[in-house]
Amino acid sequence: MIVVGYTPDRYGEAALDHGLAEARLRQTSLVVINSSKGDALADQSFADHTQLQKLEEKLADSGVEHEVRQIVGDEVVDVIIEATTAPTAELLVIGIRDRTPVGKLLMGSTAQRLLLSCRKPVLAVKPE
Amino acid sequence: MIVVGYTPDRYGEAALDHGLAEARLRQTSLVVINSSKGDALADQSFADHTQLQKLEEKLADSGVEHEVRQIVGDEVVDVIIEATTAPTAELLVIGIRDRTPVGKLLMGSTAQRLLLSCRKPVLAVKPE
Incomplete structure (x- = not known):
């Protein structure tokens, strides 16, 4: 099982x-x-109804067995890390921001905390 | 081609x-x-003769086509990023430290710079 940290933007799409x-x-x-x-x-960063529908369509088209979990009320990092502790979870994939709006190289704190806390390998990707 | 940032310790081995x-x-x-x-x-973090020999043996045993590059004089981050710019490079793998010697969660600056600068996906792993 691959876990994806998703946000409805180009980082989440990547x-x-x-x-x-x-x-x-x-x-x-x-x-x-x-x-x-x-x-x-x-x-x-929370997907609305339309965004969720598009996500489901993309996943259905992919032919890959999948599940979408939308969770409200807990820390995003905790929710994702919890999912990666499943014995079948083999990899976490996250999109990372590399620059602040003023162009400074800086990693987002959520990405950093996921990279530090996840015991499974983390694949960090950027939009093309 | 997979690029591995290697140091002769448990992070590099991971x-x-x-x-x-x-x-x-x-x-x-x-x-x-x-x-x-x-x-x-x-x-x-620079492998000595014995460590390099062990590394070569492990790679030879793996059956995977490989190349070891030892480079002195340039910034480690620059050397690794340069390798990942090859058109055939599809993934960078690095071992990351998650805790300082006093147990605080903190990512090493080399890892952070590699994650921020690499345009290809980066797989961040930790020792078991």
Whole structure:
């Protein structure tokens, strides 16, 4: 099982694309996690109904066995790390930001915490 | 081609093991990079003759097509990133430290710079 940390933006899409490729390569399934700690309606990283529908369509088209988990109320990092502790979880895929809006090289804190906390290998990808 | 950032310690060994597994899975070759900016004799991350011999033996036993590059005088990050810019390079594998000697969660600056600078996917692994 491949776990993907998903956000409805180009970072999440990059993670999803690579996650699908890895699932095909390893002939395994995909779990896509989209999570929000608090007010999901105001959280840009939480997929709305339309975005979720597009995500489901893309996953259905891929032919890869999959599951989408939308979770509200817990820390995003905790939700994702929890999923990677499953014995069948072999890889976590995340999209990482490499520059701040002013162009400085800086990793997001969520990405950094996932990289530090995950005991399984983490594949960090960037949008093309 | 899979690029591995190698140091003669458990982090480098974890990267090497995962690099070999990925090379087998993707049916491609492995390039193992061990580099030191300055005085290689005093640099713990630079493999000595015995360590290099063991590395070569392990690679030979693996049956995976491989190349070891030991480079002195340039920034480690620059040397590794340069290797990943090859059109055939599909993945960089690095071992990451997650805790400082006092147990604080903190990523090494080399790992962080590699994750930020590499345009190809980076697989970050930890020793078992």
